[in-house]
Amino acid sequence: MARATSTQRRWVVTIVAWSVGLLIFFPIFWTILTSFKTEAEAIASPPSLFAFEWTLENYGEVQERSNYFRHFMNSVVISLGSTLLGLIIAVPAAWAMAFSPTPRTKDVLMWMLSTKMLPPVGVLIPIYLMFRDTGLLDTRTGLVIVLTLINLPIIVWMLYTYFKEIPGEILEASRMDGASLRDEIIHVLTPMAVPGIASTLLLNVILSWNEAFWTLNLTAAKAAPLTAFIASYSSPEGLFYAKLSAASTMAIAPILIMGWFSQKQLVRGLTFGAVK
Amino acid sequence: MSTRQTRTAARLMMSPAVILLLGWMIIPLSMTIYFSFLRYNLLMPGTEEWAGLMNYRFFLTDPAFFSAMGNTLLLVGGVLTITVIGGIALGLLLDQPFFGQGIVRILVIAPFFVMPTVSALVWKNMFMNPVNGLFAHAAKLLGMQPYDFLAVSPLFSIILIVAWQWLPFSTLILLTALQSLDSEQKEASEMDGAGPVSQFIHIVLPHLSRAITVVILIQTIFLLSIFAEILVTTNGGPGYASTNITYLVYAQSLLQFDVGGGSAGGIVAVILANIVAIFLMRMIGKNLEV
Amino acid sequence: MGSISLKQVSKVFGDTTVIPGLDLQIEEGEFVVFVGPSGCGKSTLLRLIAGLEDVSGGVVEINGQDATRIAPAKRGLAMVFQSYALYPHMSVRKNIGFPLKMAKMDKAEIDKKVEGAASVLNLTDYLDRRPGQLSGGQRQRVAIGRAIVRDPAAFLFDEPLSNLDAALRVNMRLEISELHQQLKTTMIYVTHDQVEAMTMADKIVVLQAGRIEQVGSPLDLYHKPRNRFVAGFIGSPKMNFIEGAEAAKHDAAVTGVRPEHLSLSKTEGTWQGTVGVAEHLGSDTFLHLTVDGIGGMTARTSGEFDVHHGDRVYLTPRADRIYRFAADGNAIA
Numbered sequence: 001m002a003r004a005t006s007t008q009r010r011w012v013v014t015i016v017a018w019s020v021g022l023l024i025f026f027p028i029f030w031t032i033l034t035s036f037k038t039e040a041e042a043i044a045s046p047p048s049l050f051a052f053e054w055t056l057e058n059y060g061e062v063q064e065r066s067n068y069f070r071h072f073m074n075s076v077v078i079s080l081g082s083t084l085l086g087l088i089i090a091v092p093a094a095w096a097m098a099f100s101p102t103p104r105t106k107d108v109l110m111w112m113l114s115t116k117m118l119p120p121v122g123v124l125i126p127i128y129l130m131f132r133d134t135g136l137l138d139t140r141t142g143l144v145i146v147l148t149l150i151n152l153p154i155i156v157w158m159l160y161t162y163f164k165e166i167p168g169e170i171l172e173a174s175r176m177d178g179a180s181l182r183d184e185i186i187h188v189l190t191p192m193a194v195p196g197i198a199s200t201l202l203l204n205v206i207l208s209w210n211e212a213f214w215t216l217n218l219t220a221a222k223a224a225p226l227t228a229f230i231a232s233y234s235s236p237e238g239l240f241y242a243k244l245s246a247a248s249t250m251a252i253a254p255i256l257i258m259g260w261f262s263q264k265q266l267v268r269g270l271t272f273g274a275v276k
Numbered sequence: 277m278s279t280r281q282t283r284t285a286a287r288l289m290m291s292p293a294v295i296l297l298l299g300w301m302i303i304p305l306s307m308t309i310y311f312s313f314l315r316y317n318l319l320m321p322g323t324e325e326w327a328g329l330m331n332y333r334f335f336l337t338d339p340a341f342f343s344a345m346g347n348t349l350l351l352v353g354g355v356l357t358i359t360v361i362g363g364i365a366l367g368l369l370l371d372q373p374f375f376g377q378g379i380v381r382i383l384v385i386a387p388f389f390v391m392p393t394v395s396a397l398v399w400k401n402m403f404m405n406p407v408n409g410l411f412a413h414a415a416k417l418l419g420m421q422p423y424d425f426l427a428v429s430p431l432f433s434i435i436l437i438v439a440w441q442w443l444p445f446s447t448l449i450l451l452t453a454l455q456s457l458d459s460e461q462k463e464a465s466e467m468d469g470a471g472p473v474s475q476f477i478h479i480v481l482p483h484l485s486r487a488i489t490v491v492i493l494i495q496t497i498f499l500l501s502i503f504a505e506i507l508v509t510t511n512g513g514p515g516y517a518s519t520n521i522t523y524l525v526y527a528q529s530l531l532q533f534d535v536g537g538g539s540a541g542g543i544v545a546v547i548l549a550n551i552v553a554i555f556l557m558r559m560i561g562k563n564l565e566v
Numbered sequence: 567m568g569s570i571s572l573k574q575v576s577k578v579f580g581d582t583t584v585i586p587g588l589d590l591q592i593e594e595g596e597f598v599v600f601v602g603p604s605g606c607g608k609s610t611l612l613r614l615i616a617g618l619e620d621v622s623g624g625v626v627e628i629n630g631q632d633a634t635r636i637a638p639a640k641r642g643l644a645m646v647f648q649s650y651a652l653y654p655h656m657s658v659r660k661n662i663g664f665p666l667k668m669a670k671m672d673k674a675e676i677d678k679k680v681e682g683a684a685s686v687l688n689l690t691d692y693l694d695r696r697p698g699q700l701s702g703g704q705r706q707r708v709a710i711g712r713a714i715v716r717d718p719a720a721f722l723f724d725e726p727l728s729n730l731d732a733a734l735r736v737n738m739r740l741e742i743s744e745l746h747q748q749l750k751t752t753m754i755y756v757t758h759d760q761v762e763a764m765t766m767a768d769k770i771v772v773l774q775a776g777r778i779e780q781v782g783s784p785l786d787l788y789h790k791p792r793n794r795f796v797a798g799f800i801g802s803p804k805m806n807f808i809e810g811a812e813a814a815k816h817d818a819a820v821t822g823v824r825p826e827h828l829s830l831s832k833t834e835g836t837w838q839g840t841v842g843v844a845e846h847l848g849s850d851t852f853l854h855l856t857v858d859g860i861g862g863m864t865a866r867t868s869g870e871f872d873v874h875h876g877d878r879v880y881l882t883p884r885a886d887r888i889y890r891f892a893a894d895g896n897a898i899a
Contacts, residue, residue, distance in 0.1 A: 009372075010373060010374050010375065011374075011375075013369070013372045013373070013374040014374040014375045014376065016369065017369050017370065017372075017374050017376075017377075017380050018376065018380055020366065020369065020380075020384070021379075021380035021381075021383035021384050022383060024383060024384050024386075024387065024440070024443070024444075025383035025384070025386055025387075027387070027395070027398055027399065027402075027403065027440070028386055028387070028390060030398075030402060030410070031394075031398050031402070034402065042402075042408075043407075043408035045408075045412075045413045045416065046413060046417065047410060047413055089292045089293050089296065090293060092288075092289030092290070092292070092293075093289060093290045093292070093293035093294070095286075095289055096285075096286035096287070096289040096290045097286075097290065099282070099286075100282045100283055100285070100286035102283070102286075103580075106561070108290070108294065110557055110560060110561055111297075112293070112294075112297055113557070113560065114553060114557055115297050115300065115301055117497050117549055117550075117552075117553040117556070118301070118305075118546065118549065119500055119501045119522065119542075119545045119546055119548075119549045120501055120503075120522075121501065121503075121521070121522045121525040121526060121529075121541070121542045121545050122304075122305060122308055122542040122543065122545055122546035122549075123304035123305055123307075123308060123542070124525065124526065124529055124530070124538075124542060125307075125308060125311060125529050125535055125538055125539055125542065126303070126304035126305075126307035126308055126311070127304055128529070128530065129307075129535075130304075149296060149297070149300045152293060152296065152297060153297070156293055167649060167651065169647045169648075169649055169651040170651045170652075170653060170654075172618050172638075172645075172647070172651065173645070173647060173651035173652075173653075173712075174653075174664070174668075175618070175637075175638050175639055176616060176618070176638050176639065176643070176644060176645045176665075177639070177664050177665035177668055177712065177716070178639040178640075178665050178668035178669055178716075179639065179664075179668050180639075180668075181282075181285050183668055187664075188653060191655045192653075192654065192655055206389060209391065210389070210390075210391040210392065212391060212392040212393055212503065212504035213501065213503050213504065216393075216503070216504060216507065217526070217530065226391065227391050227392070227393050227504070228393075230391070230393040230394050230397060231393045231397075231504070231507065231508050233397055234397060234400075234507075234508040234509070240401075241401055241402055241408065244397060244398070244401060244402075245398075245402070248394040248397070248398060251391060251394055252389070252390050252391060252394055255389045255390075255391070256386055256389050256390070258389075259385065259386070259388070259389035260382055260385075263381070263385060263448060266388075266445070266448060267448055267449055267452050270445070270494065279617070279618065279619060279620045280620050281637055
């Protein structure tokens with residue numbers, strides 16, 4: 001039976017793959033497109049693909065009406081804050097587990113991972129009540145604390161896997177060379193681990209930015225990040241598709257770009273090594 | 277390679293992380309357990325009293341619980357089916373050589389990076405809305421009546437939305453696993469006379485079985501806690517048609533202010549998740565070399 | 567400066583006793599080689615001396631001071647690792663200068679010392695390159711340079727040549743030996759290769775299962791092995807061991823004779839055998855024979871001796887080079 005030539009086959013696959021890809025991406029594409037339409041255009045039937053009057057008015061209106069910028073900054077502060085705090089706590093822990101393992105290290109690591117599997121509803125009430133009573137409700141600080149805790153296992157895990165790839169002998173050599181622990185971490189470990197730390201940072205900023213349980217339940221007007229802000233479009237008044245699209249585009253654009261760079265980290269960070 | 281000095285240092289360096297996570301686990305969880313044995317409603321503060329297992333009895337015999345339980349299983353099962361089958365198919369597709377692989381990968385991965393509230397609202401309004409959504413427009417074009425997705429099949433619609441979000445995750449993982457399959461194995465089977473279907477069943481699928489199991493376990497843990505998509509589209513309704521356990525607990529706790537009942541529900545959710553977690557931890561443990 | 571004493575040093579990992587309890591004296595300026603099969607504990611011993619592992623018992627003395635509890639950096643020793651362990655993100659200059667930077671030396675001093683070490687090791691042209699841009703031999707030298715600048719009481723080498731190809735290994739062996747002549751500093755060298763041990767050492771320590779089998783100069787160990795293990799370990803190809811009736815003739819459980827102490831003849835000799843494989847190296851020929859009544863043996867003969875597979879030959883051992891061993895493996899005087 002004759003075999004299709006490899007170029008023919010390539011083209012068939014190309015067409016199928018691109019069709020599937022575009023189909024999957026379509027909702028995002030449509031959102032971005034709609035953000036440039038007028039509200040009337042946005043609900044027009046039949047919907048127009050490119051032949052409409054492009055406008056930037058939605059972007060302006062979203063910012064005016066609802067101080068979009070503040071929510072954007074909330075997202076930035078909360079994501080970066082929780083990730084950086086997590087890194088500070090996790091780097092020493094990951095160092096200890098990677099370079100000074102004991103028979104209990106594996107158990108501790110697995111236990112840490114298991115804390116990520118706790119359903120948030122299981123602790124929703126106490127956290128809510130504690131935050132209410134300590135004035136942490138609707139504050140950026142409160143959210144940074146919670147998000148740090150829920151992402152700490154992943155940050156430790158990812159750093160651990162990256163540190164394991166650094167040959168232990170190099171750290172021993174630095175010890176022989178007279179480096180104190182501080183010297184060892186600052187002059188030798190960190191420069192070598194920079195790519196790993198950057199990858200971990202990237203993935204965690206993404207996870208925090210998109211977190212949609214605690215950010216929805218623990219914030220109101222002041223500290224609401226973009227996840228919560230967008231949720232306010234669930235019961236709007238009047239025509240709003242174009243504005244929703246504009247708000248959404250602005251909310252997801254940074255992460256889509258960051259996500260492009262972090263595919264490998266995604267597999268590493270979220271499968272906990274069970275898939276190589 | 278450790279000495280007394282490095283071991284002492286190591287113990288110190290691990291303590292912040294360990295203490296914080298220990299605290300995070302123990303303190304709120306024990307509070308939830310404690311509350312679950314109280315009759316405690318936020319609207320009537322100061323009237324808390326010990327209620328034994330009453331909250332659990334009410335929660336577990338409430339018809340809402342059965343709906344929620346069923347919905348949770350349907351939700352998880354539905355999303356898993358779509359993402360695993362779709363993930364395998366997409367993985368197989370993307371594993372082939374073709375033009376523009378890099379870009380198609382980005383297109384396929386993108387939904388995972390969209391925040392849940394955005395994707396839910398976009399789907400709800402711009403696609404599923406029976407008046408202005410694209411599906412409605414398409415129906416009218418074909419001369420059919422538009423289908424009110426979220427009102428008529430709320431759970432199914434949510435399954436669709438969540439599956440769209442998680443498909444990239446399973447695709448990425450299954451694709452990674454596929455790419456680790458030694459092409460020589462496939463070639464050897466071809467020499468032995470196996471056609472593409474046999475190859476798939478006897479070589480590819482067994483190789484993927486591990487990755488598929490991991491995908492199922494990890495996704496299940498996260499899917500049990502689906503929340504934002506429900507909140508933003510149907511609020512669990514109509515009635516309890518699209519309420520899962522997570523949403524039910526949320527509703528009882530923060531909407532009805534029933535701290536006692538909500539806590540009992542929360543513990544039930546924790547137990548459910550633990551069952552899955554045990555299997556997942558076993559798989560992780562097998563692969564983890566320290 | 568540079569004397570090291572180990573007194574009843576032992577090491578236990580979990581349930582396994584790797585080194586049961588060992589005494590050793592290393593004199594200042596000696597080139598000592600720890601040699602033995604894989605797993606004999608030689609690298610562990612080196613790491614105990616370096617301070618990278620804690621001893622489970624016993625005392626490590628450096629220059630007469632008890633250094634057992636002292637951190638590696640403060641013991642005044644320098645180590646060259648098997649994988650060189652160079653800092654990949656630093657230039658050669660910074661690699662070599664790192665220990666001096668840790669000792670808080672001022673920049674001008676550091677530069678002077680680094681350039682000094684670089685010229686001794688022929689690295690001056692490579693000072694600004696990164697380890698990734700260097701060949702194996704060059705990396706080896708950078709690792710040595712990093713050790714030299716510390717002006718240590720002793721150098722510790724952990725199988726430094728095993729990652730190099732054969733030709734390079736021969737060169738580097740010479741370079742390290744020359745370095746020792748030049749610096750006259752104590753050197754402790756770990757290897758599994760007995761050729762390196764024989765050619766480089768002032769004193770060889772043969773280890774097996776964490777125990778010292780024998781300590782002595784290379785020729786001491788060659789001529790007067792204390793037991794069967796050392797006799798079989800030192801010397802290449804391995805000594806031939808003969809058991810049974812043949813050994814009983816010499817009042818021993820086992821006798822041994824080295825391949826180079828067998829003379830071959832086509833006409834007469836003590837034993838007769840058939841040639842199996844003949845390895846012709848040109849200068850020498852190594853014959854693997856099946857000897858009547860004894861079994862397999864290896865013999866060395868001149869390359870001029872014309873012999874082929876299947877030939878029958880006669881062998882005669884040199885009478886004064888027959889070693890005798892008791893049933894417990896120890897040599898009988």
